Amino acid sequence: MKQGPGLRIYAICYLIFLYAPIALLPLFAFNDSKIIAFPLGGFTTNWFVVMWEDAQLFKSLQNSLIVSSSTAIFATIFGIFAARASTRYRFPGKAAALGLIMLPLVLPEMIAAMSLLVVLLAIGVPLSIFTIILGHVLICTPFAVAILTSAFQSLDKSLEEAAYDLGENAVSTFRLIILPLVMPGVVSSLLICFTISLDEFIIAYFLGGTDTPLSAYIYGQFRFPARVPAMLALGTILVLVSILLLAIAEYFRRRGLARTGAKDTGGFL
Amino acid sequence: MIEFRDVHKYYGDYHALRGITATIRSGEFFSLLGPSGCGKTTLLRTIAGFEGISSGMVLIDGKDMDGVAANVRPTNMVFQSYAIFPHLSVEQNVGFGLRKDPRSAADKARAVAEALDMVGLKGFGGRAAHALSGGQRQRVALARALILKPKVLLLDEPLSALDKKMREQMQVELIRLQRQVGITFILVTHDQEEALVMSDRIAVMFDGEIAQLADPETLYRRPNSKKVADFIGTMNFLPARIVSEAAGQVEVEAQGFGAVTLTAEQCASPVSTASPAGTASPASSGGAMVGFRPETLTILFEGQTAQDRETMATVTEVVYYGDMTYYDVRLDGTDLPMRLSMRNVFGRPVLDIKTRARVAWSPGALVLFR
Numbered sequence: 001m002k003q004g005p006g007l008r009i010y011a012i013c014y015l016i017f018l019y020a021p022i023a024l025l026p027l028f029a030f031n032d033s034k035i036i037a038f039p040l041g042g043f044t045t046n047w048f049v050v051m052w053e054d055a056q057l058f059k060s061l062q063n064s065l066i067v068s069s070s071t072a073i074f075a076t077i078f079g080i081f082a083a084r085a086s087t088r089y090r091f092p093g094k095a096a097a098l099g100l101i102m103l104p105l106v107l108p109e110m111i112a113a114m115s116l117l118v119v120l121l122a123i124g125v126p127l128s129i130f131t132i133i134l135g136h137v138l139i140c141t142p143f144a145v146a147i148l149t150s151a152f153q154s155l156d157k158s159l160e161e162a163a164y165d166l167g168e169n170a171v172s173t174f175r176l177i178i179l180p181l182v183m184p185g186v187v188s189s190l191l192i193c194f195t196i197s198l199d200e201f202i203i204a205y206f207l208g209g210t211d212t213p214l215s216a217y218i219y220g221q222f223r224f225p226a227r228v229p230a231m232l233a234l235g236t237i238l239v240l241v242s243i244l245l246l247a248i249a250e251y252f253r254r255r256g257l258a259r260t261g262a263k264d265t266g267g268f269l
Numbered sequence: 270m271i272e273f274r275d276v277h278k279y280y281g282d283y284h285a286l287r288g289i290t291a292t293i294r295s296g297e298f299f300s301l302l303g304p305s306g307c308g309k310t311t312l313l314r315t316i317a318g319f320e321g322i323s324s325g326m327v328l329i330d331g332k333d334m335d336g337v338a339a340n341v342r343p344t345n346m347v348f349q350s351y352a353i354f355p356h357l358s359v360e361q362n363v364g365f366g367l368r369k370d371p372r373s374a375a376d377k378a379r380a381v382a383e384a385l386d387m388v389g390l391k392g393f394g395g396r397a398a399h400a401l402s403g404g405q406r407q408r409v410a411l412a413r414a415l416i417l418k419p420k421v422l423l424l425d426e427p428l429s430a431l432d433k434k435m436r437e438q439m440q441v442e443l444i445r446l447q448r449q450v451g452i453t454f455i456l457v458t459h460d461q462e463e464a465l466v467m468s469d470r471i472a473v474m475f476d477g478e479i480a481q482l483a484d485p486e487t488l489y490r491r492p493n494s495k496k497v498a499d500f501i502g503t504m505n506f507l508p509a510r511i512v513s514e515a516a517g518q519v520e521v522e523a524q525g526f527g528a529v530t531l532t533a534e535q536c537a538s539p540v541s542t543a544s545p546a547g548t549a550s551p552a553s554s555g556g557a558m559v560g561f562r563p564e565t566l567t568i569l570f571e572g573q574t575a576q577d578r579e580t581m582a583t584v585t586e587v588v589y590y591g592d593m594t595y596y597d598v599r600l601d602g603t604d605l606p607m608r609l610s611m612r613n614v615f616g617r618p619v620l621d622i623k624t625r626a627r628v629a630w631s632p633g634a635l636v637l638f639r
Contacts, residue, residue, distance in 0.1 A: 162352035164340050166366035180356045
């Protein structure tokens with residue numbers, strides 16, 4: 001099919017718009033100037049040193065890691081329960097229950113953040129990383145359910161019956177057969193939930209109290225121009241870690257496919 | 270031995286099993302045959318314990334299976350999709366059921382090797398299960414079930430996913446395997462030919478009921494209803510009038526055949542188990558039919574004479590199959606085409622449409638339906 005150059009130019013512009021800002025992160029992270037503007041100054045790794053010596057940053061990074069890991073684990077566990085229920089069992093009110101579980105997907109986070117804040121203050125729960133985890137699990141669970149439902153759906157029911165027929169019980173069948181087969185979905189779910197939680201700002205800001213996670217901390221630092229280059233250094237590291245994590249996830253997904261001989265339907269990469 | 274006592278199964282309002290009463294003997298190759306939706310798979314699953322029953326009783330070796338979970342029943346199943354665990358090797362699949370077996374690892378490995386040998390997969394143990402062909406998966410599923418030495422092996426349409434050649438080969442192997450291990454095999458199939466080839470006895474099911482339970486030959490030669498006759502092989506039907514009925518003999522006037530005398534056992538009685546013989550309305554003859562199989566009607570070539578009876582007919586259709594030729598013929602005195610099959614013998618011509626021919630038949634091969 002012959003097509004004009006219009007669409008190609010559009011696609012290139014789109015990709016530049018998407019990735020150029022990210023490319024600027026390392027550029028200014030190594031730039032020997034406090035001002036984020038061209039022309040560039042000399043090369044320096046000093047901002048990484050500044051970042052490295054920021055104790056407050058490490059505290060918030062630690063908070064974030066705790067919040068994101070816990071969120072990923074809890075949301076994925078809930079996701080497994082919900083996905084299992086939605087693909088295997090029929091019960092009254094199923095459609096309504098699943099709809100309500102998925103609703104936070106389209107619910108503005110502001111609403112979740114505000115209503116949780118009101119309730120938590122009313123019942124006197126102190127704000128901390130635990131309240132952030134609570135909010136994040138709420139918004140991440142729909143993603144986990146969506147990812148895991150498709151993993152559970154592709155599971156042949158007779159595999160479970162076969163394991164049961166060969167003497168296993170419900171728990172050992174789950175451990176020996178179901179879990180290994182939905183593992184790629186579980187890994188996807190953990191990663192996506194981790195990423196969503198790490199990025200999330202509104203709930204983290206509202207419900208964090210004095211425990212600031214990384215997103216809120218970075219936002220706070222941008223008020224001081226002198227602190228910005230160090231944040232860009234941090235951003236550079238985060239980009240690299242993200243790429244590494246995605247590569248690992250993709251490696252495991254492809255290995256899983258090769259082991260079970262399933263058809264590659266394209267992961268999230 | 271497996272016994273069903275008036276087994277009923279409802280899915281909501283849907284009555285899936287309607288009073289199944291039957292006994293499956295120890296060590297026999299038994300088939301549940303019927304069209305899709307007739308309840309045959311449901312019935313099989315009630316034996317395995319995957320499906321509860323609404324009322325009645327399922328007994329295995331005299332023990333009521335009510336409340337006995339599938340994972341402790343003395344049955345193992347070969348699933349239609351084979352249900353080979355894709356993340357395990359062939360060995361791990363076959364040895365899966367031995368996980369709680371107290372034997373040593375070496376003994377278990379030997380058992381796995383023996384099971385693989387038995388199904389013709391010697392040396393395949395280390396392969397990844399997903400890399401196997403359909404026929405090989407089938408064998409792994411068999412080995413995996415048989416290694417536990419169940420009293421009953423349940424096979425849910427095990428050959429339906431294989432191509433024709435492979436299917437025929439597996440049929441023979443399953444028969445051999447069943448003789449070798451001596452375990453009761455219960456096969457679910459919608460393929461009447463498969464059931465005839467493999468089974469000691471067959472239960473033909475329609476709409477949640479067993480229509481006829483008999484050995485393959487009886488089922489083929491003496492189907493107890495038009496429905497069974499239609500489902501098993503091909504049967505020709507001719508309208509008939511019952512003239513008289515006495516002392517175990519029925520005089521019938523059949524279109525195309527004329528007057529024939531049939532014995533009592535040539536009279537199909539679909540309700541034989543439910544009501545005593547003879548209560549079927551006599552001589553009403555409203556929709557009576559005589560039926561016969563294609564191979565019991567033979568075209569007579571020059572110089573041949575009928576051993577029994579002979580009628581003139583016109584060829585209306587010829588279907589050539591290589592070893593066989595199927596003809597549709599119209600017997601004089603009827604407009605209905607009758608299917609007949611002839612083995613092709615060297616030097617004998619295949620007849621053309623509109624050829625007039627003499628056909629031989631025998632009253633003994635007829636079945637009366639009413």
